[in-house]
Amino acid sequence: MHRVIGERSLSETPFDGATARALFEGMVRARAFDERALALQRRGWMSGYPPFRGGEATQVAAAHAMRDDDWLFPTYRSNAMQIARGVPMADILRFRRGHDEYGSDHDVPNFPQAVPIATQIPHAAGAAMAMQRDDGDRAAVAYFGDGATSEGDFHEGLNFAGVFDAPCLFLCENNGWAISLPREKQTRAASIAAKADAYGFEGVQVDGMDPLAVLETVGGALDSVRAGDPVLVEALTYRLGPHTTSDDPSRYEERADYPEWRTRDPLDRFEEYLVAERVVDGATRSELEADAKRELDAAVAAAEDTPEPDLDEVFDHVYAETPPRLETQRAWLRDHAERHGIEGVER
Numbered sequence: 001m002h003r004v005i006g007e008r009s010l011s012e013t014p015f016d017g018a019t020a021r022a023l024f025e026g027m028v029r030a031r032a033f034d035e036r037a038l039a040l041q042r043r044g045w046m047s048g049y050p051p052f053r054g055g056e057a058t059q060v061a062a063a064h065a066m067r068d069d070d071w072l073f074p075t076y077r078s079n080a081m082q083i084a085r086g087v088p089m090a091d092i093l094r095f096r097r098g099h100d101e102y103g104s105d106h107d108v109p110n111f112p113q114a115v116p117i118a119t120q121i122p123h124a125a126g127a128a129m130a131m132q133r134d135d136g137d138r139a140a141v142a143y144f145g146d147g148a149t150s151e152g153d154f155h156e157g158l159n160f161a162g163v164f165d166a167p168c169l170f171l172c173e174n175n176g177w178a179i180s181l182p183r184e185k186q187t188r189a190a191s192i193a194a195k196a197d198a199y200g201f202e203g204v205q206v207d208g209m210d211p212l213a214v215l216e217t218v219g220g221a222l223d224s225v226r227a228g229d230p231v232l233v234e235a236l237t238y239r240l241g242p243h244t245t246s247d248d249p250s251r252y253e254e255r256a257d258y259p260e261w262r263t264r265d266p267l268d269r270f271e272e273y274l275v276a277e278r279v280v281d282g283a284t285r286s287e288l289e290a291d292a293k294r295e296l297d298a299a300v301a302a303a304e305d306t307p308e309p310d311l312d313e314v315f316d317h318v319y320a321e322t323p324p325r326l327e328t329q330r331a332w333l334r335d336h337a338e339r340h341g342i343e344g345v346e347r
């Protein structure tokens with residue numbers, strides 16, 4: 001288990017105060033986004049939201065370890081990672097309101113969020129195989145949860161990457177749960193990292209509540225990956241909120257068997273470390289929260305100003321050439337909208 005907090009002072013790591021502070025800033029910003037999104041959902045502004053509370057250290061630090069030209073293959077849970085990579089908050093909010101994900105045409109190399117579990121894993125492996133044919137040394141990073149490791153796509157993606165030396169990093173945020181299914185019912189394997197053995201490459205476990213440990217581990221893993229050795233990183237976090245806003249964890253959750261480092265708020269823990277290291281002081285967090293609040297106010301306003309999408313858009317980008325079956329459905333929808341006076345369908 002790789003960790004820094006509780007084992008090393010900052011001067012014993014490869015990182016300086018500016019890097020540690022940047023991670024802290026990123027985590028405060030991510031937390032502010034998560035809390036605002038949850039509040040917006042609760043008042044009906046968007047229909048559902050999957051909070052990432054507890055995942056900030058892993059996600060922000062992994063994003064910092066990536067290069068700007070690396071590709072991220074995210075999920076519904078990895079919004080903190082996307083925000084930390086530079087995806088505008090307004091785009092993520094728009095997406096949750098039914099708009100497409102690339103509203104502002106940002107240029108962060110970032111696939112659409114995968115909602116079908118594990119489908120992004122073979123996408124990332126395939127993209128990495130394509131990158132290998134280019135001159136550069138870009139990497140693909142597949143983010144997924146502990147539950148995704150029970151899908152066939154997990155096996156196929158890791159197997160392809162191993163066989164073809166694809167520059168792909170597999171980042172599993174093991175937050176202890178797949179909705180109501182606890183980690184121990186997911187697999188009998190001692191760890192998720194151990195599964196890498198079967199594909200012929202390295203698997204490592206890291207304290208995912210410790211951003212310095214994640215930066216060190218994912219940074220090192222990306223060096224191997226760029227040289228053609230895939231790595232599976234298992235970041236041990238804890239889902240500190242519900243699975244989504246439709247979930248009530250009090251009906252199934254027992255927290256008792258995890259150690260304190262794993263279930264404690266990663267932001268409080270990192271703040272305590274950084275105050276002791278004199279990188280931040282007791283006022284820093286609230287100053288950063290005020291900045292994040294302003295950024296969020298602007299992002300929410302921008303999302304609200306976005307015109308409603310046309311209903312017809314559901315048929316776009318499904319196929320390069322829309323097949324007759326979908327054209328029939330589109331015509332039906334137009335007709336239906338006209339007869340019932342429903343707005344937003346192109347006529």
Ligand SMILES: Cc1ncc(C[n+]2csc(CCOP(=O)(O)OP(=O)(O)O)c2C)c(N)n1
Nearest residue numbers: 077115116117145146147148175177178179
């Ligand atoms: C292929 C598929 N099967 C089932 C689901 C329903 N589902 C949504 S989230 C989820 C649990 C995923 O758990 P995990 O991979 O640990 O990710 P987490 O939500 O904890 O981030 C399931 C089963 C789905 N979205 N896709």
Ligand SMILES: [Mg+2]
Nearest residue numbers: 145146177178
């Ligand atoms: Mg999970």
